Amino acid sequence: MSLLVVGSVAIDTLETPRGRAPDVLGGRAELEWFASRGIDLAGVEVKPGRSLRWTGRYHEDMNVRDTVSFEANVFAHFSPELPAAYRNTAFVFLANIAPTLQARVLDQVRAPRLVGADTMNLWIETTRADLDALLRRVPLLMINDEEARLLSGETNMVRAARRILAMGPESVMIKRGEYGALYFSGESVFAVPAYPLEEVFDPTGAGDAFAGGVMGYLASSGDTSPAGVRRAIVYGSVLASFTVEAFSLERLRTLTRDEIDRRYRQFISLTAFDVP
Amino acid sequence: MSLLVVGSVAIDTLETPRGRAPDVLGGRAELEWFASRGIDLAGVEVKPGRSLRWTGRYHEDMNVRDTVSFEANVFAHFSPELPAAYRNTAFVFLANIAPTLQARVLDQVRAPRLVGADTMNLWIETTRADLDALLRRVPLLMINDEEARLLSGETNMVRAARRILAMGPESVMIKRGEYGALYFSGESVFAVPAYPLEEVFDPTGAGDAFAGGVMGYLASSGDTSPAGVRRAIVYGSVLASFTVEAFSLERLRTLTRDEIDRRYRQFISLTAFDVP
Secondary structure, eight states: OOEEEEOOOOEEEEEETTEEEEEESOSHHHHHHHHHTTOOOTTOOOOSSOOOEEEEEEOSSTTOEEEEEEEOGGGGGOOOOOOGGGTTOSEEEEOSSOHHHHHHHHHHOSOOSEEEEOOOHHHHHHOHHHHHHHHTTOSEEEEEHHHHHHHHSOSSHHHHHHHHHHTSOSEEEEEOGGGOEEEEETTEEEEEOOOOOSOOOOOTTHHHHHHHHHHHHHHHHOOOSHHHHHHHHHHHHHHHHHHTTSSTTHHHHHOOHHHHHHHHHHHHHHHOOOOO | OOEEEEOOOOEEEEEETTEEEEEESOSHHHHHHHHHTTOOOTTOOOOSSOOOEEEEEEOSSTTOEEEEEEEOGGGGGOOOOOOGGGTTOSEEEEOSSOHHHHHHHHHHOSOOSEEEEOOOHHHHHHOHHHHHHHHTTOSEEEEEHHHHHHHHSOSSHHHHHHHHHHTSOSEEEEEOGGGOEEEEETTEEEEEOOOOOSOOOOOTTHHHHHHHHHHHHHHHHOOOSHHHHHHHHHHHHHHHHHHTTSSTTHHHHHOOHHHHHHHHHHHHHHHOOOOO
């Protein structure tokens, strides 16, 4: 089954303890690469003017980053219009854009089997009513631990998750960077560690890669059973672990399905233990 | 097989965001409880004078704590002398005391099957040569992530572990509080999340409970195979999860083997996923 993703293509400037990468990603070259991977770009709007730009700086502890600058530019007046062919997509992922724009996408899809959404501190703090309205329509929320704390007002992740589930979503995945991910759905909890890497070059995009791996596995397998969702979370963790090995999307450019499946099996040996 | 533990019995005063507990643990009442659990106390030295005292304060983020005060008192001149019956013990755990004292215990045991040790920032910073000498004699080191960073000079846990293994230990377990634990042995890595708790009352002693669970399982099963060590780490995580549910050792007083085994099985459902 296919997957519809709504989000933005931005130009990032990244500073990490491992180096600086100005003006990565974004622009036509990126779109050509997407197309070469079999991604349908009919719905991508290219506007004249300056691109959306974000500059971020990571601390020595790369779990912490500061936004140095953010310019919406052409993105300021974006309003998603889905091509007719997109409206019956079974799996929908609403990447991190304003909740009103995420809602506008939902208004245009007919009967999606699963909708996942991301959000961030900016929308939690400045457009809370819009976000609350969106959450009532989103079965699967995928956010990081800081966002979960901010959204719920709870520091404890179990309580944070419980509060978030009371806001609408049936389940929530909480991304914790080098500490892996937690998944709460009803009374069920799943925890997966991050793949231990000797060198993390650039954590930017790890959360998106995680979401891509999760939604991509669910859409390609069509298996949304509890076991299928757990596998999807491990695929998300695999994709995130590759993304952070190089700046921007560099590592993903050369990544093969075989490498992905090999690392999935490494997650099994990383986490497996048996009943005594 | 039996397990020999060397350490101290202290009186703690604890302040956490959930409350304050003055003067917990320590003294004769504690020893009586230990005896009731089948612990051989022949080697415990009770000295006249004021007990070892530690006062700690936990932040809202309970992964962070400050030492408010530390008084060695009668412990200042402690030197461990093992009863003859202890010298053939197969499993030895050197809890967190000065490395010269830990070494003195090792000098007195004959041919232990496995020796595990803990240490802390104080010894890493002030008695490094003693600690380095000890590490060459300790096959299993169990420390927390901050201690691993301090000992290795590396912030990345994979690199930290590799450096520590080059110092002598065959394997290292790194405790990460609410983020679980990592285990490095040769090229093998095992990661286990912490049990997700809705309320953490007091993290004091979680590291010791983890070590107790690990060493206790290894000693009682006699299984030091890679699969046995993984099971031991899960038992350690189970014990740590119970310890933090109440102040001091309160939760451990009423804990049953059945509760422990039930939570072990919950760790399986918390972490299990299969091959697609």
